[in-house]
Amino acid sequence: MSTIRVAHCDADYDVLVENIAEAVPKLAGIANGRRLALVSDTRVFELYGRAFASVALDEPVLVPAGEAAKDWSVLAEITDRLAALDVKRGTPIIALGGGSVGDVAGLAASIFKRGCPIIHVPTTLLAQVDSAIGGKTAIDAAGQKNLVGSFHHPLLVIADPALLDTLDERQMRSGYAEVVKYGLIDDRGLFEWCEANGGAVIAGAGTARRAAIEHCIRAKARFVSADPEDTLGTRALLNLGHTFGHAIEALAGQNLLHGEAVAIGMVLAFEFSAELGLCPADDTERVKTHLRSAGLPVRIADVGLIGPAIFAAMRADKKWTAAGPTLILAKGIGQVFVARDVDASRLAAFLA
Numbered sequence: 001m002s003t004i005r006v007a008h009c010d011a012d013y014d015v016l017v018e019n020i021a022e023a024v025p026k027l028a029g030i031a032n033g034r035r036l037a038l039v040s041d042t043r044v045f046e047l048y049g050r051a052f053a054s055v056a057l058d059e060p061v062l063v064p065a066g067e068a069a070k071d072w073s074v075l076a077e078i079t080d081r082l083a084a085l086d087v088k089r090g091t092p093i094i095a096l097g098g099g100s101v102g103d104v105a106g107l108a109a110s111i112f113k114r115g116c117p118i119i120h121v122p123t124t125l126l127a128q129v130d131s132a133i134g135g136k137t138a139i140d141a142a143g144q145k146n147l148v149g150s151f152h153h154p155l156l157v158i159a160d161p162a163l164l165d166t167l168d169e170r171q172m173r174s175g176y177a178e179v180v181k182y183g184l185i186d187d188r189g190l191f192e193w194c195e196a197n198g199g200a201v202i203a204g205a206g207t208a209r210r211a212a213i214e215h216c217i218r219a220k221a222r223f224v225s226a227d228p229e230d231t232l233g234t235r236a237l238l239n240l241g242h243t244f245g246h247a248i249e250a251l252a253g254q255n256l257l258h259g260e261a262v263a264i265g266m267v268l269a270f271e272f273s274a275e276l277g278l279c280p281a282d283d284t285e286r287v288k289t290h291l292r293s294a295g296l297p298v299r300i301a302d303v304g305l306i307g308p309a310i311f312a313a314m315r316a317d318k319k320w321t322a323a324g325p326t327l328i329l330a331k332g333i334g335q336v337f338v339a340r341d342v343d344a345s346r347l348a349a350f351l352a
């Protein structure tokens with residue numbers, strides 16, 4: 001078992017990398033005699049819900065699987081169900097599932113009775129290494145990814161790598177894109193380790209998956225602790241590939257997974273950086289080769305889209321200000337930076 005601390009003002013929290021059978025009894029202390037509401041989707045609840053029987057209400061709040069959960073109607077349904085279950089203000093809510101369950105349950109927790117604590121129990125690789133930590137919550141609206149959301153940092157995160165044994169390979173590959181992201185941001189050593197061990201992380205062979213999870217949780221905790229609400233320009237680096245990726249996701253719909261869109265987005269960020277003369281072409285090729293070898297899409301044509309449509313969708317992104325796009329660009333593998341002075345016409349020409 002490992003414990004990784006995330007600093008957040010006066011409410012620091014722990015990420016426990018631990019078997020749920022051992023971690024759940026610790027929730028009894030937090031519950032303090034109350035039964036906790038639990039939000040999940042049907043598949044995940046059937047697989048792991050019973051592990052929470054001693055601390056959770058008998059009836060779970062179930063949401064649709066995947067990105068479909070991140071919708072106004074589902075958010076309203078969750079708050080209605082919490083009210084029907086007579087969940088009291090301040091009672092912690094457990095989010096058991098992937099990033100979509102975590103994002104919508106976190107948002108519901110942040111507004112229900114003006115705020116209930118959230119405990120994340122992430123069940124996908126993506127959620128364990130990324131979405132369960134850092135307090136970003138969101139739903140999609142008006143055709144845009146993560147348009148409506150809040151910052152609501154968790155009370156506790158329990159990441160049990162064994163839960164990933166039932167996750168399908170496509171979801172695993174999608175989460176792996178966010179693992180590679182940490183290497184590309186500021187950890188060339190991690191990227192090189194991924195080149196050698198990525199297959200084992202995806203397949204769950206040996207100790208590689210657990211090692212990757214712990215390493216990435218520490219990386220995310222470091223970024224979030226330094227800039228908890230994304231205001232200082234350092235946490236923004238975690239958005240590598242996401243302005244491209246969110247536009248691609250919005251256009252492709254729910255056929256494309258988040259990590260798949262981010263994989264293409266990271267390649268585009270490196271290719272655009274190379275075109276601007278900022279990044280060696282060799283590094284760009286190496287990123288593309290590795291993501292492709294991990295079974296991820298790397299070109300917009302791989303997902304049937306065209307550049308001008310992506311450019312148009314990018315203009316709606318939260319990080320596109322009156323001054324133009326803010327992008328995370330690269331000087332090389334492990335050396336990315338926030339570029340606020342990106343020439344929109346140059347970007348349009350690149351995508352065309």
Ligand SMILES: NC(=O)c1ccc[n+]([C@@H]2O[C@H](COP(=O)([O-])OP(=O)(O)OC[C@H]3O[C@@H](n4cnc5c(N)ncnc54)[C@H](O)[C@@H]3O)[C@@H](O)[C@H]2O)c1
Pocket residue numbers: 041043044047065066067070097098099100101103123124125126127130131132133134135136137146163164165166167168171174175258259
């Ligand atoms: N808040 C953040 O900081 C943050 C960070 C990264 C991504 N995200 C968001 O996370 C979402 C993607 O999350 P995701 O990749 O975890 O996928 P997901 O939550 O959208 O879908 C996961 C799918 O796998 C199934 N599943 C989950 N765990 C399982 C398990 N252990 N065994 C078998 N099946 C299982 C679910 O039923 C579901 O069908 C996107 O909406 C993305 O925007 C948020």
Ligand SMILES: O=C(O)C(=O)C[C@@H](O)[C@H](O)[C@H](O)COP(=O)(O)O
Pocket residue numbers: 130134136138145146178230235236238239242
């Ligand atoms: O935690 C962060 O900060 C991130 O940017 C992590 C991303 O992987 C994640 O997809 C996040 O939800 C994107 O946030 P957004 O602010 O671009 O909506």
Ligand SMILES: [Zn+2]
Pocket residue numbers: 130178242258262
């Ligand atoms: Zn992401």
